[in-house]
Amino acid sequence: MAKRRRGDRRDGTLIRDLDLIHFFSGIIYPNRCDNEAYLSERIDLTAVNQYLAKKNEGIEDFPYTMFHLIVAALVKTIRLRPKLNRFIVNGNFYQRNEITASFVIKKRFRDESEEGLAFLHIREDDTIDTIYQQLKEIVTSCRDGGSNATGDSMEMINKLPRGLCKAFVRFVMFLDRHGRVPESFIANDPYYASVILSNVGSIKLKSGYHHLTNWGTCSLFCLIGEKKTRPVFRDDGSFEMKETVDLGFTIDERLADGYYYAKSMRLLKKLLNDPELLERPLKEEPEDCYD
Numbered sequence: 001m002a003k004r005r006r007g008d009r010r011d012g013t014l015i016r017d018l019d020l021i022h023f024f025s026g027i028i029y030p031n032r033c034d035n036e037a038y039l040s041e042r043i044d045l046t047a048v049n050q051y052l053a054k055k056n057e058g059i060e061d062f063p064y065t066m067f068h069l070i071v072a073a074l075v076k077t078i079r080l081r082p083k084l085n086r087f088i089v090n091g092n093f094y095q096r097n098e099i100t101a102s103f104v105i106k107k108r109f110r111d112e113s114e115e116g117l118a119f120l121h122i123r124e125d126d127t128i129d130t131i132y133q134q135l136k137e138i139v140t141s142c143r144d145g146g147s148n149a150t151g152d153s154m155e156m157i158n159k160l161p162r163g164l165c166k167a168f169v170r171f172v173m174f175l176d177r178h179g180r181v182p183e184s185f186i187a188n189d190p191y192y193a194s195v196i197l198s199n200v201g202s203i204k205l206k207s208g209y210h211h212l213t214n215w216g217t218c219s220l221f222c223l224i225g226e227k228k229t230r231p232v233f234r235d236d237g238s239f240e241m242k243e244t245v246d247l248g249f250t251i252d253e254r255l256a257d258g259y260y261y262a263k264s265m266r267l268l269k270k271l272l273n274d275p276e277l278l279e280r281p282l283k284e285e286p287e288d289c290y291d
Helices: 022-030 046-055 066-080 130-141 149-160 162-177 258-273 275-279
Strands: 012-014 036-044 086-089 093-098 099-106 115-122 196-199 219-225 228-233 239-252
Touching: 022 093, 036 258, 046 066, 046 239, 046 258, 046 275, 066 099, 066 115, 066 130, 066 196, 066 219, 066 275, 093 196, 093 275, 099 130, 115 228, 130 275, 149 162, 258 275
Parallel strands: 099 196, 196 219
Antiparallel strands: 012 093, 036 239, 086 093, 099 115, 219 239, 228 239
């Protein structure tokens, strides 16, 4: 990692060579929530299902799932398309120092069940197998009653008198704008991740739009919808019924232009249409990945 310089944050490096359009956009349009763009992709799951059937031979207790493949494909896309791993705070653009992914774990599928926060730290040489192993450990720990730093901190704040609690939160929001929030408060905060994922298909919901927040640094949200059998059309107008899933992405449009985002979506689809590419380290770029 490069030496930290004046203007850098603990979690990101200040981008000092921005063009004028992007430099001014961070000042003129200061709020992340005011600069959301929405993208959607429908993924043919034929290759995913074939890969999972082969991968899960002999595995019974915690099989590989579509969610694992989507997480791996998305973090590899972020690694190869670094503008997806940027964020804007106080009008400044930063390149995040690491790739992280976060999601909420429902401990039990009941209305009254508690939720846990999962935070995934990605390494350069990670593959689908190392990501799967990390996800397995996180999910197992959470469902067995494990706690996290962010949740414990929030519980402590919630016990304060209302007026004091509000004043404290405003102070923490000031620290947030300057990258000074204590690590103990945000260690597992999903809004400090490179990407937040929500597998709404697991509760029988369709993919759709989810807002970003001005709190934290997360500039990418991914919703995974319910798997459905739908017609997939060929160029000649004929079609075949196939199992598919819809992915919805909310992004901070200030970070890159539409062409950059379009190429990033093509890469993501390439990885999900050929999941064996995920067995190679994240830093390795596939051939013809933007066709």
